[in-house]
Amino acid sequence: MKTLTALLLLAVAAHAADLIEHARANADGKAAFSFDSNAWSDAEATRHLPIGVFDSGIGGLTVLEALLTLDAFHNDTLQPGADGEPDFAQERFIYFGDQANMPYGNYSAVNRTDYLRELIVKDAVFLLGRRAYPAASTTPQYDKPPVKAIVIACNTATAYGLEDIRKAVAAWKIPVIVVGVVEAGARGVLESKTQGGIGVLATVGTCASKVYPRTIASTLGRAGQSVPLIAQQGSATLAGAIEGDAAFPDSVAVYALKEARSLAEAYRAEKPSVPLQTIVLGCTHYPLAQEEINTAFAALRQEPAFRDIIAEQRTFVNPAEATARELFRELAKSRLRLKPGETCVIDQGLFYLSVPRVEEVGIQLSGDGSLDKDYKYSRSPGHFDFEDTKNVPLTPELIPANSAKLVKERLPAVWKSLGR
Numbered sequence: 001m002k003t004l005t006a007l008l009l010l011a012v013a014a015h016a017a018d019l020i021e022h023a024r025a026n027a028d029g030k031a032a033f034s035f036d037s038n039a040w041s042d043a044e045a046t047r048h049l050p051i052g053v054f055d056s057g058i059g060g061l062t063v064l065e066a067l068l069t070l071d072a073f074h075n076d077t078l079q080p081g082a083d084g085e086p087d088f089a090q091e092r093f094i095y096f097g098d099q100a101n102m103p104y105g106n107y108s109a110v111n112r113t114d115y116l117r118e119l120i121v122k123d124a125v126f127l128l129g130r131r132a133y134p135a136a137s138t139t140p141q142y143d144k145p146p147v148k149a150i151v152i153a154c155n156t157a158t159a160y161g162l163e164d165i166r167k168a169v170a171a172w173k174i175p176v177i178v179v180g181v182v183e184a185g186a187r188g189v190l191e192s193k194t195q196g197g198i199g200v201l202a203t204v205g206t207c208a209s210k211v212y213p214r215t216i217a218s219t220l221g222r223a224g225q226s227v228p229l230i231a232q233q234g235s236a237t238l239a240g241a242i243e244g245d246a247a248f249p250d251s252v253a254v255y256a257l258k259e260a261r262s263l264a265e266a267y268r269a270e271k272p273s274v275p276l277q278t279i280v281l282g283c284t285h286y287p288l289a290q291e292e293i294n295t296a297f298a299a300l301r302q303e304p305a306f307r308d309i310i311a312e313q314r315t316f317v318n319p320a321e322a323t324a325r326e327l328f329r330e331l332a333k334s335r336l337r338l339k340p341g342e343t344c345v346i347d348q349g350l351f352y353l354s355v356p357r358v359e360e361v362g363i364q365l366s367g368d369g370s371l372d373k374d375y376k377y378s379r380s381p382g383h384f385d386f387e388d389t390k391n392v393p394l395t396p397e398l399i400p401a402n403s404a405k406l407v408k409e410r411l412p413a414v415w416k417s418l419g420r
C-alpha cells in the first residue's frame with residue numbers, strides 16, 4: 001500500500017506532493033493545511049456530510065446557484081427529467097472562495113503555476129478539514145464539518161489542480177468525490193449537439209493550460225464524434241469587470257466586445273470551413289454576462305469580415321449546469337447521496353472566504369488591505385508553517401459591494417442561502 005502511495009506521489013508535481021505528504025503527516029488535522037484523516041471512517045456517517053464547493057473567489061457562486069436549483073432528475077428514481085423538486089434539496093453545501101489569493105487566472109502569466117497548484121490543493125484540504133478561523137480571532141477553531149465531495153467551481157483551478165486533487169484523494173485513501181467544471185463543460189458541449197466550430201472564453205491561465213480544447217476533443221472523440229475547430233480567448237479583464245472591480249471602469253459590454261472580437265479573430269485565423277457556433281463560458285463569471293457576450297457576437301456579425309465565420313444563432317455552454325448534473329450522477333454512483341428522509345449534519349449551508357492574515361510576519365499588504373500584488377505573485381510553494389491568509393466565515397461586509405449586488409440580483413438561491 002505504501003508503494004501505491006509513493007507511486008501516486010511521484011505522479012504529481014513536487015510542490016503538490018509536498019503538501020499531500022504534509023497533510024498525511026499531520027493526520028489529526030490540527031496543523032495548518034491538514035485535516036482529520038479519520039473523518040470518513042464510518043461509511044454511513046460519510047453520506048451525511050455536506051458537499052464542498054470552492055472557487056478562487058465569489059465567481060463560483062454561479063456554480064453553487066446551479067447546484068441549489070438543478071432539477072434535471074427524478075429524486076426518487078434517479079431517472080433524467082424534472083420532478084419539481086431541486087435535485088440536491090436534502091444536501092447542504094460548504095462554499096469556499098479564495099478571495100485573498102485571486103485572480104487565479106493571472107498566475108500562469110508570471111510563471112507561478114507551481115504556487116497556484118499548491119493553493120488549489122490547499123483549498124481542497126480546507127474543505128476536507130475542520131480547521132477555520134472565527135471572524136475576529138487569531139486562533140483557529142476545529143468545528144467546521146468535513147465534506148464528502150469536492151466541486152472545483154473554478155475553471156482555472158480545475159485546469160491546474162483537478163489531477164493533483166484526485167491524486168491527493170487517492171494518496172490519502174479517503175472516499176471523497178472530486179468533480180471539476182471543465183470535464184462537465186466538455187460534456188455540456190457534447191450534449192449541446194451543435195454543428196459548427198467551438199469558441200472558448202476563459203481566463204488567460206485556463207487558456208494557457210489548453211485544458212478546454214484537450215478535454216472537449218477527448219470527450220467528443222470518446223463519443224465517436226469528429227472534433228470541430230476549437231479557438232480560445234483568454235481575458236485578463238472580463239471577470240474583474242463583471243465583478244464591478246474599479247480597475248475596469250468601462251461597461252461589461254465593452255470588455256465583452258473586445259474579447260468576442262479577439263475570439264472571432266483567432267477563429268478566423270484558422271481558416272474555418274464552418275462558422276463559430278458554440279461558445280463555452282469557461283470562467284465562473286461569464287454566465288453572468290452571457291447576454292452582453294451574445295450581443296457582442298451579433299454586433300460583430302454585422303461586420304463583413306466576420307459575417308460568414310460567426311453563426312447566426314449561437315449556443316452557449318454554461319459548465320455550471322453541466323457540473324451540477326455531473327455531481328448528481330457521481331454521488332448516486334458512489335452511493336453518497338442522502339436518501340429520502342435523511343438529513344445532512346448541518347441544517348444550513350456554510351460560506352467561507354480567505355482574507356489576509358495580517359498577523360503573519362513578512363506579509364505585504366496594499367493600501368486597501370488586500371495582499372500586495374507583487375507579493376502575491378512572487379510566493380513559492382512548500383512553506384506549511386506560514387499562513388499569510390486565513391479562511392473565515394463569509395459575512396456581508398467581506399463581499400465587495402458590487403459583488404454583493406450581483407449575487408443579490410442574479411443568484412437568488414445563493415442569496416437566500418446566505419441568509420439575506
Ligand code: DGL
Binds near residue numbers: 102154203239284285
Ligand atoms: N474563477 C476563475 C475561473 O473560473 C476566474 C477568476 C480568477 O481568475 O480567479 O477561471
